[in-house]
Amino acid sequence: MRVLNKKVLFGLYNDEEILKSAILEINGENAEIMEVYTPFPVHGLDPYLGFNESRLHIAGFLYGMMGTTLAFGFMSWVFTANWPIIFGGKPYFSVPSFIPITFEFTVLMAAVGMVITFYLICGLGPGVENPYLDPRITDDKFCIAFDVTNSSREEVAALSGLLQRTSAEEVHTKNI
Amino acid sequence: MSNHSHSNETSNENFVFTGTAKLFTLVLIAIGAICLALSWFSGSDDMHHMRFWTNYLHNSVFFVGIAFAAVLFLSTHTMAWGGWQTIFKRIPEAMMPFLYVGVVLFAILGIAIYMGASGTELLYLWNEPNYLDPTHADYDALAHHKSAFVNPTAYLLTALIVAVWSIFAFMFRKLSIQQDNTPHTITSGDTVPKLTKRTRIYAAAFLPIAGFSSAYCIWQWVMSVDTHWYSTLFAWYATVSMWVAMVAMMYMLILYLRSKGHLKAFTDEHTHDLGKYIFGFSIFWTYLWFSQFMLIWYSNNGEETQYFYLRFEQFKPIFFINLFINFVLPFFILMMNSSKRTLGTLAFTAGLVFFGHWLDFYQMIKPGVWYNYEHVMHLKHAGHGAGHSDPAHDAHDTNGHDHSNDAHDHSTESHDAHGDATYQLQPNDIQQPKAVLTSGGDHNNTAATSGDDHHEKEHSTVMGVHIPGLIEIGTMLGFLGLFLFVTLTMLSRASLYPKNDPYLLESEHHDTGVGVIKDIH
Structure with a gap:
């Protein structure tokens, strides 16, 4: 398992609406949230956490364009220069017959490219074991985590009180 | 009502349809x-009446199609x-009643036919x-073969189907x-849950009915214009065209109502999802x-390729503008x-694809009718239909263009020589356009000037046929006005x-999950 050498204070919530109002309240107190973990994607959470629009889809567009160019260019080269074959009496350079493969390859490149990019960004991949705070976060608990590695005892107590005030069911600390 | 943040929404949610808006639709x-009167009375011959009926058919199909797609939208x-x-469902509900007008429109057309x-x-x-008539010189085997399905009685039935819709x-609206x-x-x-449940029952009944009957109507209305041609994909393709136009129209109406201070609870999230609809269904349209x-291009059957050959050779601008407006532009924009969340961009694209799909129906219908016209003129010049001889036709043949094996002369050749006229249309059967509409209507004289200069006229563009003329645009505006009049009346x-x-x-709290921080209230 990867070791991050971090001390984390986290609160567990039962419902995504409670989680959202808790985040708003914590934002109001100017406490810096390290990360929020949810068992499923909670709609509208990104702006609460101040995230900008993801740029993954721009990468996806570029991968897709790459796929289009590669597929169309390769077929054009093969069927006009490298190994011309007549299919169904059509000209060597028959654009309509290239389109389905170009389309499919565009989708394939965009999808696979985005998955690989996403895995690299998130540090995921085969054989990687990332530390977790609580296994129930993947089931039915919503978690707000603070990085308290360099915080004093008073600061941790204050954050802990903040979590409890915002209706956290449980508050724990963990070294990961 | 008491437990959500928009409890004062009902205050300004009654739209009043008066003044400028009403005058605008009436104009x-x-x-x-x-425009309809002009196209009917500008000449007394079939050519001008054909233009009238084509515009009438084209706009009826387009706007009734939008109303039909609105019912489909609600039921799906x-x-x-x-x-x-839910927050904007009154708009499709107000678009649907144009179907009542549609019954009249198609009853008129059906009776005329x-x-x-x-x-x-x-x-x-x-x-x-x-x-x-197999004994007649102009006998058309393919048209005869299909006459069990495409005939005036079956056509009149489409008005009945619109009545069912x-x-x-x-019921949905009520x-x-x-x-x-x-x-x-x-x-x-009656309670609210009971009414919701009853709406679901109607929706469940409507979907299969809509699926089959829309195909029936589109085959009758649009596909049978190209009498010799058929395509199994055609009904889906045309329905999706209607659907995209409906979503675009709906969005423009929402914007109009928003500008009047209504629909306060309509947010960027709803805009985003309507944008997704326009984007996604534009791609789906292109897919179909x-x-x-591609299937027709690849298999290269004469009776199938004639549809695209005609459009590609004679209607090239429309053919490519159609793809450009309805796919390339919405796809990249x-x-x-x-x-998708920007009001102006989406409004521009909605207007674009609305016109684009009007143009799509234009290129489904006009070229086919033009082909029919040329076909009939050819038969007349061959000395049958009109019963007069045409010197141009003789000159034509001595020029080395012997059409004796072509479909247009099947009336003489195949019928006499082979008894039963079973033939396949070849792409080169399509006659060159003759500038008839611009000539004041005397097609016989104009056609007679062909012959030697036949090929110079190969790609001449006829206003109102190869590109929409002012009459076409005016007729479209008229039907649009009628549609808006009905819709806005119903909205009020x-x-x-x-x-x-x-x-x-649920609708008021709708969230696509990609909002930026300014969206939080």
Whole structure:
């Protein structure tokens, strides 16, 4: 398992609406949230956490364009220069017959490219074991985590009180 | 009502249809009426009546199609337990009643075809009895073969189908408005949950009916214009075209109502999802367009390729503008999330694809009718239909263009020589366009000038045929005015805020999950 050498204070919530109002309240107190973990994607959470629009889809567009160019260019080269074959009496350079493969390859490149990019960004991949705070976060608990590695005892107590005030069911600390 | 943040929404949700808006739609209707009258009375021959009927058919199909797609929109969302559309569901509900007008429109057209009104035999080749008569010189084997399905009686039936759609439209609207004045829970009588459930039953019944009957109508209305041609994909392709136009129209109406201070609860999230619809269904339209095109292009059957050959050779601008407006532009404009959420960008694209799909129906119908016209003219020049000889035709043949094996002369050759005329249309059967509309209507004289200069006229562009003329645009504006008149009248008859709909809260809190920080209230 990867070791991050971090001390984390986290609160567990039962419902995504409670989680959202808790985040708003914590934002109001100017406490810096390290990360929020949810068992499923909670709609509208990104702006609460101040995230900008993801740029993954721009990468996806570029991968897709790459796929289009590669597929169309390769077929054009093969069927006009490298190994011309007549299919169904059509000209060597028959654009309509290239389109389905170009389309499919565009989708394939965009999808696979985005998955690989996403895995690299998130540090995921085969054989990687990332530390977790609580296994129930993947089931039915919503978690707000603070990085308290360099915080004093008073600061941790204050954050802990903040979590409890915002209706956290449980508050724990963990070294990961 | 008491437990959500928009409890004051009902205050300004009653749209009033008066003044400039009403005048505007009435002016549009007047323009349309003038254009229809012009196209009918500008000449007394079939050619001008053909133009009248073509525009009439084209716009009827397009706008009735939009109303039909609105019913489809409501029933699919009801069946899918959809909630997000509730906040603006009064707009599709107000678009549906154009189907009542549609019944009249298609009853008029159906009766005109039944009576064999002037020009309708050019609209649909199957409406000329001579072509269906095996003993007649102009016998058309393919038209005869299909006459069990495409015939005046079956055509008149489409008005009945629009009437069936109208019943569903009426019921959806009635149940929805009834809900406004129904308590949520009461021991006897109608309750909100009961009305919602009844709406679902109607929606469930409508979907299979719509699936089959829309194909029937589109085959009758649009596909049988190209009497010798058929395509199994055609009905889906045309329906999706209607659907995209409907979503675009709906969005523009929402913007109009928003500018009047209504629909306060309509947010960027709803805009985003409507943008996704325009984006996604534009791509789906292209998918179907291309599937139809590529299979026909690849298999290269004469009777199938004639459809695209005609459009590609004679209607090239429309053919490519259609793809450009309806695929390339919405695809690249709406690709980014932010552009789907930007009011101006989406409004521009909605207007674009609305016109684009009008143009799509234009290129489905006009070239086919033009082909019919050329076909009939050819038969006349061959010395049959009109019973007069044409020197141009003789000059034509001595020029080395012996058409004796072609489809157009099958009336003489195949019928006499082979008895039973079974032939396949070849792409080169399509005659060159003759500038008839610009000549003041005397097509016989104009056609007679062909011959030696036949090929110089190969790609001459005829206004109102190869590109939409002012009459076409004016007729479209007239039908648009009528559509808006009906829709806005219906909008003014009920509150825009369906206050008792059980999905209202879900709709108001609808969230696509990609909002930026400024969206938080």
